[in-house]
Amino acid sequence: MRVALWRARHVVAALALAVAATMALATLRPPDPPSVDVLVAAHDIAAAQEIVPADVRVVALPADAVPPDALDAADDVVGRQLAHALPAGYPLGPGMVLGPGLADGAPRGTTVVPVRFADPLLTSVLEPGATVDLVAAGDQEAGAHVLATDAVVLARVDGEAGGGIGGLTSSAPDAPLLLVAVRPDVATLVVEASARGTLTVVLVPSP
Numbered sequence: 001m002r003v004a005l006w007r008a009r010h011v012v013a014a015l016a017l018a019v020a021a022t023m024a025l026a027t028l029r030p031p032d033p034p035s036v037d038v039l040v041a042a043h044d045i046a047a048a049q050e051i052v053p054a055d056v057r058v059v060a061l062p063a064d065a066v067p068p069d070a071l072d073a074a075d076d077v078v079g080r081q082l083a084h085a086l087p088a089g090y091p092l093g094p095g096m097v098l099g100p101g102l103a104d105g106a107p108r109g110t111t112v113v114p115v116r117f118a119d120p121l122l123t124s125v126l127e128p129g130a131t132v133d134l135v136a137a138g139d140q141e142a143g144a145h146v147l148a149t150d151a152v153v154l155a156r157v158d159g160e161a162g163g164g165i166g167g168l169t170s171s172a173p174d175a176p177l178l179l180v181a182v183r184p185d186v187a188t189l190v191v192e193a194s195a196r197g198t199l200t201v202v203l204v205p206s207p
Contacts, residue, residue, distance in 0.1 A: 035060040039071040041086040046114075051077045056092065069093045081112075081179075098155055098179075106181035107152055113187050115178050115194040122201050123176035126153050133202040134182070136193040147189045148182040150204060155179040 042057045049055075056074050070091045071077065080097040106112055117123055118137060126132065134148040157177040182190055193199040 033062045033064060036063045036066055036070075037072045038066050039074060039076065039092045041088050041090050041092065043088045045082050045086045050079065050081050051097070053078055059089075061091070067091060067093055098157075105154055109183070110152070110181040111184045111187050112154060112179055112181055113191050115180055115190060115199055116176070116197075117178075117194075117199050117201060118197050119200065120176055123156060123178055126156065126178065126201070126203075128153055128155055131204040132180070133204060134180070134190055134193070135200050135202055136189075137198045137200050144200075146202075147193060147199075148186045151190075152181040153178055154181055 037058050038061045039056050040059055042055055045051070045055055053074055056077060058072060058074070070093055076094070077092055077097050082097055086092070086096065115134070130153040132151050132153065133146055134151050135144050136147050137144045155178070157179070180190075190199065
């Protein structure tokens with residue numbers, strides 16, 4: 001009986017030491033950093049795309065890893081167009097979306113496409129409202145040819161976060177981006193020329 005009690009005392013002592021060690025480690029371990037709710041891209045989103053509820057979600061992130069102007073509600077961006085292509089999981093801020101109703105300012109019967117020019121400096125001379133002809137520059141044999149006439153510049157975005165526009169941009173992802181209104185039948189040709197890095201522009205004089 002005494003032997004059994006002696007062994008039991010050793011077991012109890014060992015358990016007490018284990019509990020004490022666990023409590024000591026819990027005391028020494030730093031607390032989890034505070035987190036905040038942040039609105040992030042639910043998947044890769046292309047520039048100029050109108051955001052729908054399925055494009056974004058709210059997640060909890062460490063407060064020290066969140067930009068100070070990060071948004072936390074889908075209502076802040078749904079229905080607006082993205083100014084920058086964003087990868088999945090990237091936090092959204094107010095500067096990443098364009099004003100509501102951008103497409104409403106496009107001429108009737110046109111569609112809005114994002115483009116970059118072969119020479120990024122061309123973008124700096126264009127202001128929203130300008131009318132331009134979009135031209136694909138070819139080699140000496142093919143020459144240049146006009147893709148779209150009387151295209152209207154709707155917005156200019158200087159730089160881009162998160163890379164290209166879903167693969168539909170030139171090889172310079174930091175070059176300024178233009179949103180232009182063109183006829184639907186030439187929209188694909190314009191985007192393809194932008195992707196190849198052969199798109200250029202001719203200013204159209206005001207009437």
